[in-house]
Amino acid sequence: MKIYDQIDSLQLALSSYRKQKKIGFVPTMGALHMGHLSLVRRALKENSCVVVSIFVNPTQFDNKTDLEKYPRTLAQDVSLLRTLKGTILIFSPEVSQLYPNKITSTQYHFGSIASQMEGKYRKGHFNGVGTIVRLLLKAVQPHTAYFGEKDFQQLQIIKKLVALEKLPVKISGCAIVREKSGLALSSRNSRLSQKQREEATLIFHTLTEVRKKFKTHSIAQLNQLVAERFLNSSLKLEYFEIANEITLRTAERKRKNNKYRAFIAAFAGSVRLIDNMPLN
Numbered sequence: 001m002k003i004y005d006q007i008d009s010l011q012l013a014l015s016s017y018r019k020q021k022k023i024g025f026v027p028t029m030g031a032l033h034m035g036h037l038s039l040v041r042r043a044l045k046e047n048s049c050v051v052v053s054i055f056v057n058p059t060q061f062d063n064k065t066d067l068e069k070y071p072r073t074l075a076q077d078v079s080l081l082r083t084l085k086g087t088i089l090i091f092s093p094e095v096s097q098l099y100p101n102k103i104t105s106t107q108y109h110f111g112s113i114a115s116q117m118e119g120k121y122r123k124g125h126f127n128g129v130g131t132i133v134r135l136l137l138k139a140v141q142p143h144t145a146y147f148g149e150k151d152f153q154q155l156q157i158i159k160k161l162v163a164l165e166k167l168p169v170k171i172s173g174c175a176i177v178r179e180k181s182g183l184a185l186s187s188r189n190s191r192l193s194q195k196q197r198e199e200a201t202l203i204f205h206t207l208t209e210v211r212k213k214f215k216t217h218s219i220a221q222l223n224q225l226v227a228e229r230f231l232n233s234s235l236k237l238e239y240f241e242i243a244n245e246i247t248l249r250t251a252e253r254k255r256k257n258n259k260y261r262a263f264i265a266a267f268a269g270s271v272r273l274i275d276n277m278p279l280n
Ligand code: AMP
Pocket: 027, 028, 029, 030, 035, 036, 038, 039, 146, 147, 148, 149, 150, 151, 174, 175, 176, 177, 178, 184, 185, 186, 187
């Protein structure tokens, strides 16, 4: 397994695969866990060679402390990837490789999907995500790129980016991987104390309760119920939304034949956690 920190050398290595073989791509910010590995496993199954990028992208952070505190564990990440069978190329560049001039985002017009939830609470986040994913896709030129439904809104943004920029790549969404407790795996979980880790399972339990009650309760009742659950907990709810799965617009009332998903962002201490679940 080789690690590349230059676009040129990565592209040279990929050129021998590109002719007859399929290249899969899994972009990550590192601090890898089983959620990331599930994406890599799926990519290995569907391609002959997989590029895993490990890059903490500065332009998608709206909070300097969050960027500084983001876990960086390259040696451990490499060991974890070594446990998988198949051809993996790791791309772990310095910031200056991807942002040679200025560390800045392209301004995209993703439309209403970008103005809800994460877009509302993390200013400039999706422009940063769009910028880095476009740069990485141009560098790797994969047949298929894999993204987790853990970041469901991000997955929709990437699909939109690919359509807007007419990028020749297929985007595949992968299911959320959870701990036994239900807590969605996240690199940020490593910053939780044992107590916070237990308390954070409230996010999964609330989403599950909402899914169970979705048929019998109105959206207003469910919003109220979730607010109460969090009021009585140590977690700070940033948002709870039941949204149309396609438009990601907040749903105020259920409409026939529409698909809905519930989304939560909450803080356990200073650690921001997100999760979501399909409701029907
Ligand atoms: P990140 O390193 O957090 O940027 O995540 C890299 C990719 O892994 C993204 O496409 C995430 O949606 C995905 N991912 C992160 N956590 C999980 C999880 N628990 N289950 C499935 N995919 C995940």
